[in-house]
Amino acid sequence: MASYATNEFRAGLKVLLEGDPCAILENEFVKPGKGQAFNRVKFRNLKTGRVWERTFKSGEAIEAADVVETAMQYLYTDGVFYHFMKTDGSYEQVAAAKAVVGDALNWITEQDVCQVTLWDDQPISITVPNFVTLEVTETDPGLKGDTAQGGSKPATLVTGAVIRVPLFINVGDVLKIDTRSGEYVSRA
Amino acid sequence: MAGQSNQWRPTCSLAALLARAAVVAEIRAFFADRDVIEVQTPTLGRTSTTEPQIDSLHTADGAFLQTSPEHYMKRLLAAGAPSIYQLGPVHRAGETGRLHREEFTMLEWYRLGFDDAALMEEVTALMDRILGCGECRRISHESLVGALAGDQADLDLRFANAVERLGEGRWFVTDYPAAQASLARLRPGNPRLAARFELIVDGVELANGYHELTDPTELRQRMARDNAIRAAAGRPHMEADERLLAAMAEGLPDCAGVALGVDRLVMLAMGASNLAEVMPFAER
Incomplete structure (x- = not known):
């Protein structure tokens, strides 16, 4: 199996750490003037999403992950x-x-x-894509004329997810949603 | 080729270029005021440092790019030079990161008749001039790193982490353990400790100084010990610098010397956090 030495470390590299697949997020070269060189590395565990920090002596190698x-x-x-x-x-x-x-x-x-x-x-x-468009299947009736300001209400989407939407949204409207925050963006 | 059209550009801003020029001018003025004279010694030499954790770049015909001008400057002192300084490029193989470049600018100076305490006072004065007045606090190596348990790599990592934890402010780390004396003399009353100091500013290692070892026999032993450590780690053997040893046999005057990373100093003066922000072509 291929492996990477510390001098090949860079953000985005996929490696095996303690048996789990991880992506390198950050790699910092650390060295006291006359001392041993180290690489202080932040990884994202690709299974759990957790961020791990580990320090390696420069020259050490870790296994690549497929x-x-x-x-x-x-x-x-x-x-x-x-x-x-x-x-x-x-x-x-x-x-x-x-x-x-x-x-x-x-x-x-x-x-x-x-x-x-x-x-x-x-x-x-x-x-999933950062932005998706989904249809509203359930929400309280829209308030006519109130298209601009203030207030929100829950709406159920075709996927079953419930998000906060402006009061003027009706069943059957197709919405643009930011999946990173789970927030309503606009009518699609 | 369109994608490459910007690659000729410098990696630092014009403001950084001006800040660097101002710092260099202040350094030269500082030493002119004190009658310390500027010298320029070769960047390419027949031998290089035996330091176990510093690798030298070398040319195809076996010459080494110097990792510091120390050996040449000491040969000048042994030949009768007064207090001297050098400001110029040095090279260290394989060191690239936020605070490391393979080529960087080093200020190194030697003061005849100074000990480490007197030199720390002068380093403080230089910091006051470049970074503005500020207190330099002191902490012993043992207080910073803890007891000398574990192998050298553990100690080095503890040191690196402890230096960062010092946070904002200026610190001298003093009283290094004898095993990390490098080219410093051991304390006459306490040979467990070396007359070595480092300056840490805002968590960044900035300078490293010694009350210089003048005994060539002791230096030869240390070089042999360095090479034993190098061999154990699979690093190439570095020949002892016989011309330095011969100069010390002739007589290196009592002196203290210190080396300071100028790019890091400019970085700190600008409030930057990465050397690439202050080096015009940090592209390698």
Whole structure:
């Protein structure tokens, strides 16, 4: 298996740390004038999302992780697994457990394309687009004329997610949503 | 080629260029006021440092880019030069980071008849001149790093972390353990300690000084010990600098010397946090 020495460390590199796939976020070279050189490294654990900090003696090496991010279309769920298909024409499919899919399903519906992170060909995380458009299926009736200011109310989207929307939004409206904050942006 | 059209540009701002020029001018004025004369010694030499953790770049024909002008400057002192300073580029292989570059500018000076305490006073005066007046507090190496347990790498990491934790302000770290004497003499009354100090400013190692070792026999032993550590770590053997040893056998006058990273000083003077902000072409 390939490995990377500290002098190859850079942000974005995918490595194995304590058995988990991680991405290097930051790599700082630290060296007292006449002392041993170190690399102080921040990693994101790609399975848990947690940030880890570790210090290596310069010259040490860590194993590379076979991690790829690929565009895949969400197909359906069988109730236990969530099935995705590659969009490269290969029709290759993977099945992701609920824990891997996380809250991505708040923002995607069947046929939507998202980024799937595969480690040794198994899905470990799903990244949805920063902005999505989704239809409102349930909300209190809109208040005519109140198009500009003040007030919000809950609205249920076609995915089942509930977000805060302005008072003028009606059932059947299609909304643009920022998936990073889960906030309403505008009518699409 | 369109994507490369900006790559010829300097990596630092015009303001940084002006700040650097001002700092260099102040340094030269500081030493002119004190009758310390500027010298220029070679950047390429036949030998280089034996320091276990410093690697020298070398040319195809086996010459070394100097990691500090120390050996040449001491040969000048042994030949009768008065107090001297040098301001110029030095090189260290494999050191690249926020606070490290393979090529950087070093200010190094030697004061005849000074000990480490007297030289710390002068370093303080230079800091007052460049960075504005401020107190330089003192802390012993042992108080900073703790007891000398663990291997050298553990100690180095503890030192690096402790230096950062000092935070804002100016500190002299004093009373280094004998094992880290480098080219400092040991304290006459206490040979466990070396007459070595470092200046830390705002958590950045800025200068390293010694009441200089003048005994060539002791230096030869230290160089051999350095090479044993280098061999154990798989680093190349570095030949002892026989011309320095010969100069010391002839007689290096009692003196203290210190080396200071000028790029880091400019960085601190500007309130920057990365050397790339103050070096015109930090592109390698």
